Amino acid sequence: MNNNQDSTAHLQLFDTYRRGLFPFTSLLEDVVSLYVCGPTVYDYAHIGNLRNYLFVDILRRVLEANGYRVKHVMNITDVGHLTSDADSGEDKMLKGARMRQRSAWDIAKYFEAAFLKNMQQLQILSPTVLCRATEHIDEQIEYIQALEIKGFTYQTADGIYFDTRKLHSYGYLARLDIEGLQAGKRVDLGGKRHLTDFALWKFSPDNSTEVERQMQWSSPWGVGFPGWHIECSAMSERYLGKKFDIHVGGEDHINVHHSNEIAQCEGRHGQQPATFWMHGRFLQMAGEKLSKSGSSIRLDDLISEGVEPLALRYLFLTSHYRSHMQFSVKALHSSALALKRLRVMLASWPDHGSVDPVLKNSFNRLVNRDLNTPQALALLWKVTKSELCEPNKKATILYFDKVLGLSLKMNPVSAAVPQHILQLAELRQQARVDKNWRRSDVLREQLLGLGYQIIDSAEGFKISRK
């Protein structure tokens, strides 16, 4: 909407379903309905998880920059496999040790809060609706009943399953080769009829030797809990209807989770739920993906090493969301430095300039081309070196920052400096006046060790966090 410019300026997004870049048009005139597969809250989010939500945040901001209001729904998967039976080893032992004496419900609540805090630290806008799987059990049961009535389900010893053979289109999103999969299957089918069939409802183990599940509900099929995929279908429909504009998730969801969501929706309504399917690629470290169970890095780890959260945001924006990114502390530091330099530069420029219309246009064009933040950042740096007057540079860059979300207006130099630090800095200044170079160098080293950097100038000195 309201893109009165040429066609290249119109928002274009990559749709996994059609495997290509397409002009974005919304179902309703000025509202975009967006569903995001949120976190499973059984552990801390690592920075790879966070990258994906940052991608969503950019999408949201770009949509808003295009004049849309965004109805942004994200689920919290708080139905986990947090049973007391250890069916997948060491990871759960670690969790148990960390969270000893706490129920599955408490754990979900705890990690949800930790996740939301990370969102805030990265200046990721809150969804307009945040919905928990455990609070929508009725909708899920109803959804399964609807599928049952249409004949897409069957029962096995451990649950109710979706029969994927009943849908000719199954797996189209992932371009799955069903026959090939079947031929090369590596997993035991259990009671399933076909490899791609999946659980809609799982029965609680009624074996008395096993400790009772902490999270379970009664249903028409018996006591149990919902399958992995049904929550997203049930909740997206609840909040956005059976057809909405954009569905987002990580690349790992293409093959299974989203294929199954589509299957559920096609089973019930005869159509797939979203116009656009968008997927963020993984962050990697040393060439490998990060994982919740293996070695991973959390935002809190970085913060405790003195890294500002928004430096991570900057780093992520230097790559495209559809590329794998190699994370390293070195790269993070280079981003932190770049970010700081931008802020110092902006702080030194006068306010009350006006946004340059040509550059504004170029910026919008870049982010409208499938959220090309790397090029948008490159443009930003070009603005700093452009012929514009300083107030206008500043206004233009702050306009960019509405999408980038880097708090470029923050002035690192004027940030509060503790009194004792300031005193040291003044002692050093006095030593310099006395030409006591040795003493002044010692004090400078000391301040640096405390994380503060002195910037000398003709008029005196300034001090800022390193």
Place this chain on the structure above:
RNA sequence: GGCGCGAUGACAGAGUGGUCAUGUAGCGGACUGCAACUCCGUCAACGCCGGUUCGAUUCCGACUCGCGCCUCCA
């Protein structure tokens, strides 16, 4: 075994059939008591082999290497 993705300078990472990405680092210089900050200047790349083309890092094909999903995972 099935499906898919990638290979760009020291690092991170865009992009393009023939002109510069960008940031950090490096190098040279200015500034400085010495530094830092800042400023000016500067080096540097497109995995390998063929093909298409006047011309390919960019298009096509083979190869090598790497990665993801198929099992909870963004």
